[in-house]
Amino acid sequence: MPRQLTVLPAPDSPDAVLGTVLPAVRAALDGTAPLAVLPSGPAAAAAREVLAPGEPLEDGADLVVVTSGSTGGGRGVLLPASALAASAGVTADRLGGPGAWLLTLPVSAIAGLQVLVRSVLAGTVPTAPAPGEDLAAAVARMPTGRRYTAMVPTQLRRYLHREPEALRAFDAVLVGGAATDPALLARAREAGVAAVTTYGMTETAGGCVYDGVPLGGVRVRVTGDGIVVGGPVLALGYRRDPEGTATAFAGGEFRTRDAGSLGPDGRLTVLGRLDDVVVTGGVNVAPQAVEGALREHPAVADAVVFGRPDDEWGQRVVAAVVPVPGAAPDLAALRPWVAERLGGPSAPRELHLIGSVPTLHTGKPDRRGVAARLARDGGLPAGSRAELAGRGGQGGPS
Incomplete structure (x- = not known):
């Protein structure tokens, strides 16, 4: 019998994230209830249309995440639990082991969802800041041991100005979702912040290249048509879009349509979308x-x-x-x-x-x-x- 997709509305509070979305992510990872989380605001209606919750779900998908639509209409990316687990595992390996996570990002996007996925697989509970709560206060509520967070460059810039000491409390601050200015990255590291730049997308279960170096098991090459990624972190394809899937996913690789270059040491430099x-x-x-x-x-x-x-x-x-x-x-x-x-x-x-x-x-x-x-x-x-x-x-x- 075809599985049906469970679609949750965007959580409106930290309690909703931890009480509703986190258990749903746990169920998705063990294969019992495929999940999607809607974005907040006007994007929700378009995302629901893409997700088509009343239609049978493609085989193997456990989490469906709607992309931002930065190159047009958003797409529903079909992620198996195996890709999510592979991504979480190699992330922990690169960062120095599992730890507690602070959630500063919406869980409708892969970055926020990955904070929940990593927490579930590490056996920890993420800390979700209350609206208006200072970063330092949220950090003070986190468990002891290794601490991680993820944010966009704008957040890093703001926190670096207002609460640099709170940023220094993390063993790693993943920064991505948009290009990180080299000057901003330099200022953060000079201030003692363990900033790590990330490159990836929903189709790769999130970040798959940290500080220009692919995570374990991830393969990266650059062609005239852009950066191509392979490895166990790849999605299955797109929701109800076999043609788009066939175009983007082939031979165990995903064609990103991002421009980039590989240095002599294999380090990847991302230059932005080819379309931009x-x-x-x-x-x-x-x-x-x-x-x-x-x-x-x-x-x-x-x-x-x-x-x-x-x-x-x-x-x-x-x-x-x-x-x-x-x-x-x-x-x-x-x-x-x-x-x-x-x-x-x-x-x-x-x-x-x-x-x-x-x-x-x-x-x-x-x-x-x-x-x-x-x-x-x-x-x-x-x-x-x-x-x-x-x-x-x-x-x-x-």
């Missing part, structure tokens, strides 16, 4: 690199970068930046700042000021959402403010 690369004047510009350079400007708190059609250059680099309170960055100041660090083609040719960078439910910057909003508003003049605050949620590394 801006080709301006025949030069490929990685938006993530430009965003990192902009965030280092003293008048910029955050930034998102994308391309727009341009009659002269093919595409032009467009920057939407969140100003530091009281500052008013302009294109004349930001262009040379970026050019000095990345070269002239990377310097933005169009600038917008926004209230905050919206994110998808996984924590990735909603680059397409910002571009669509600005286009819908008719292309605001340079230096104008587009209020994009309050859209999206947070996800994170895994």
Whole structure:
């Protein structure tokens, strides 16, 4: 008899996470009740449609996770318990052994779910901070022994500014879900934070490359079509999408569509989504690199970068930046700042000021959402403010 998928709403409190979602994850891992957790807010309806809980579930799937939709519509990724367990096992090996986890991420995304999976498999109970609780107070409630957490770069930046001593209490702070600026990573490590960058996605049961080095059993190669990953952490495919599954999964490997390179020592450098690369004047510009350079400007708190059609250059680099309170960055100041660090083609040719960078439910910057909003508003003049605050949620590394 075909198995049916159990779909839980987004938990609205730490009690709901520990009392409802955690037992459901335990049941999913032992194969008794396949599970999916909806994201909060407007994304829930679209996720439920993707999950199709009334339809029979594909063989072998124990957890179904809806992706962020950063390259279009979200997909339901079919994860077997074996892939989740393999990921948790090699993560513990890399970090120095099992430990207690602090949950700072939504459990609708693979990063948050993996905190629960690792806790179940380690025989521990994660600590879920209460709304508005300081990081230090949450850490004080954690068990003794090895302590871990996972967060997106924005969270790391905030905690590093407000509570660096609390971050130092962790044996590892996994940082991912979006590109981590090298300068931010350097500041964290100089402050004594055991920050570990992660690369992976829902299709690889979360992070599978830490600090550029694949986890045990994970195989990585780079082709002209992007980074390709293999190993026991792979998903089975996509919910009700055999064609998409056949395209992305073949020969025991997953084609990520991320650009990257492998160094002589086998260390992976991720350059961003192939679809996000801006080709301006025949030069490929990685938006993530430009965003990192902009965030280092003293008048910029955050930034998102994308391309727009341009009659002269093919595409032009467009920057939407969140100003530091009281500052008013302009294109004349930001262009040379970026050019000095990345070269002239990377310097933005169009600038917008926004209230905050919206994110998808996984924590990735909603680059397409910002571009669509600005286009819908008719292309605001340079230096104008587009209020994009309050859209999206947070996800994170895994």
